[in-house]
Amino acid sequence: DTEVTQTPKHLVMGMTNKKSLKCEQHMGHRAMYWYKQKAKKPPELMFVYSYEKLSINESVPSRFSPECPNSSLLNLHLHALQPEDSALYLCASSQGGAPNTGELFFGEGSRLTVL
Amino acid sequence: GEDVEQSLFLSVREGDSSVINCTYTDSSSTYLYWYKQEPGAGLQLLTYIFSNMDMKQDQRLTVLLNKKDKHLSLRIADTQTGDSAIYFCAESDGGYQKVTFGTGTKLQVIP
Numbered sequence: 001d002t003e004v005t006q007t008p009k010h011l012v013m014g015m016t017n018k019k020s021l022k023c024e025q026h027m028g029h030r031a032m033y034w035y036k037q038k039a040k041k042p043p044e045l046m047f048v049y050s051y052e053k054l055s056i057n058e059s060v061p062s063r064f065s066p067e068c069p070n071s072s073l074l075n076l077h078l079h080a081l082q083p084e085d086s087a088l089y090l091c092a093s094s095q096g097g098a099p100n101t102g103e104l105f106f107g108e109g110s111r112l113t114v115l
Numbered sequence: 116g117e118d119v120e121q122s123l124f125l126s127v128r129e130g131d132s133s134v135i136n137c138t139y140t141d142s143s144s145t146y147l148y149w150y151k152q153e154p155g156a157g158l159q160l161l162t163y164i165f166s167n168m169d170m171k172q173d174q175r176l177t178v179l180l181n182k183k184d185k186h187l188s189l190r191i192a193d194t195q196t197g198d199s200a201i202y203f204c205a206e207s208d209g210g211y212q213k214v215t216f217g218t219g220t221k222l223q224v225i226p
Contacts, residue, residue, distance in 0.1 A: 004157075042217060043203075045214070092157075092158075101146055101163060102163075103163065104214060108156055108157045109157050
């Protein structure tokens with residue numbers, strides 16, 4: 001199984017809503033990532049979890065709250081978002097540990113629209 | 116910080132070769148990658164090259180690395196319509212956690 005599964009594929013939410021994006025992998029990878037991608041732009045790193053601990057937070061606003069319940073699951077909790085947060089949110093995983101080529105396996109993404 | 120630049124657009128005829136170029140600034144880059152993104156989808160790793168190599172070939176794909184000039188290229192031989200996508204080069208310092216993506220090149224293949 002070489003898949004990273006993201007749900008939901010599409011999400012529309014108002015600025016006062018609370019919602020969550022979910023990501024799952026069963027490749028035994030120990031590093032998991034959230035990226036944000038705006039239209040016609042490259043993915044921008046938001047968070048990295050390594051061995052279920054948050055290791056990188058790229059100064060993301062607190063209205064985005066990541067959670068890694070176990071080594072296979074990664075969530076992104078959303079609260080009080082702004083319309084400019086509308087984007088494709090990509091989850092990725094990698095083997096983790098060293099030596100490591102850093103190859104990322106991406107999910108299909110969750111397309112978020114904030115009204 | 117790291118900076119990875121690519122030209123925005125490339126158009127080729129089916130059957131021709133495509134060459135997508137990338138320049139990067141981080142001299143500590145250990146691995147360099149090429150990812151493909153089809154419309155509405157996530158990114159898929161096509162190939163990668165370790166920084167002490169200057170060439171890697173994988174079927175229709177050839178990666179060339181000029182470390183002195185910090186220039187990376189991806190050549191796709193016999194380009195097919197299914198190759199139409201956005202191609203991102205990316206680099207990592209080998210710390211495995213932070214991969215920086217280039218601006219992306221949209222490849223259009225004309226039948």
